Amino acid sequence: MYDCLIVGGGVAGxxxxxxxxxxxxDTLVISDGESxxxxxxxxxxxxxxxxxxxxxxxxxxxxxxxxxxxxSIREDRVVRIDVHDGSEGVWEFIVEGESSTAESRRIVAASxxxxxxxxxxxxxxxxxxSKYVVSxxxxxxxxxxxVYATGRIAGTPHQAIxxxxxxxxxxxxxxxxGETPFYHDWxxxxxxxxxxxRDIPPAxxxxxxxxxxxxxxxxxEVLADHLARPFDDSPTMHPSVEEE
Numbered sequence: 510m511y512d513c514l515i516v517g518g519g520v521a522g523x524x525x526x527x528x529x530x531x532x533x534x535d536t537l538v539i540s541d542g543e544s545x546x547x548x549x550x551x552x553x554x555x556x557x558x559x560x561x562x563x564x565x566x567x568x569x570x571x572x573x574x575x576x577x578x579x580x581s582i583r584e585d586r587v588v589r590i591d592v593h594d595g596s597e598g599v600w601e602f603i604v605e606g607e608s609s610t611a612e613s614r615r616i617v618a619a620s621x622x623x624x625x626x627x628x629x630x631x632x633x634x635x636x637x638x639s640k641y642v643v644s645x646x647x648x649x650x651x652x653x654x655x656v657y658a659t660g661r662i663a664g665t666p667h668q669a670i671x672x673x674x675x676x677x678x679x680x681x682x683x684x685x686x687g688e689t690p691f692y693h694d695w696x697x698x699x700x701x702x703x704x705x706x707r708d709i710p711p712a713x714x715x716x717x718x719x720x721x722x723x724x725x726x727x728x729x730e731v732l733a734d735h736l737a738r739p740f741d742d743s744p745t746m747h748p749s750v751e752e753e
Contacts, residue, residue, distance in 0.1 A: 511537045513683055514604055514613035516587045516626070519544030520568070520669050521660025521676035522619030523575045528680030530579035532689050532712060537611060538575065539604070541586040544568055545621060545661075546669055547745045555670050563740040567669070570735055585609050587626045590616060592653075600655055602630075614655065615683055618643060619676065621661040632656055637664075649679030650686075657683060696724075 513529045515522045518540025530536040549564035585606035604611045622640040633644040633652045643658035659679040660672045684691045692710035699717040702709045
């Protein structure tokens with residue numbers, strides 16, 4: 510039984526998973542192939558990347574970060590999600606994929622454009638053109654307790670930074686709606702809380718200059734490894750474009 514199951518391994522889904530996993534929730538991401546972001550030739554409008562970035566490299570880095578945070582990632586296509594009464598009357602969800610099944614206490618829909626698998630749950634959706642968007646509140650909650658949606662399936666603009674931000678918002682909502690004590694996922698300088706006579710809040714830590722430098726060195730090493738060579742794979746073309 511997972512604490513959180515995320516359908517969709519794109520920017521929004523992986524970002525939500527980073528937050529839920531770091532908060533201690535047992536998180537599974539089910540991904541059906543590559544993210545639509547892989548069609549992007551170059552990611553030019555993401556803050557902090559002033560010269561642009563290869564979108565597929567960015568996806569690779571975020572995917573590895575989600576794994577390092579504690580997410581399990583499974584390749585499958587979810588076809589149906591049902592609900593049943595679990596222990597103490599709490600709803601639990603049964604997720605059926607084409608080649609596997611799983612159970613979870615919470616669901617985050619982060620797929621695009623498919624949302625038919627949510628039909629058995631009677632999640633409210635609205636049609637926009639040829640696709641359906643899941644109706645959510647500002648934190649990504651749907652009309653069904655324990656079910657959330659993030660990213661384009663929740664009507665978020667398709668820019669990567671918007672998807673990442675909404676994924677983080679929804680991931681935090683999942684954590685805050687559960688029983689996990691959580692304040693901020695924040696690493697503060699030594700003395701920031703304790704120097705004012707305060708306890709360090711849940712999911713926070715204080716580190717000194719030695720640890721800060723060590724972590725920054727490690728961050729530089731990881732990024733240097735990812736950036737050691739050009740990302741040669743071509744972007745995925747839209748399926749409607751005929752290949753020569």
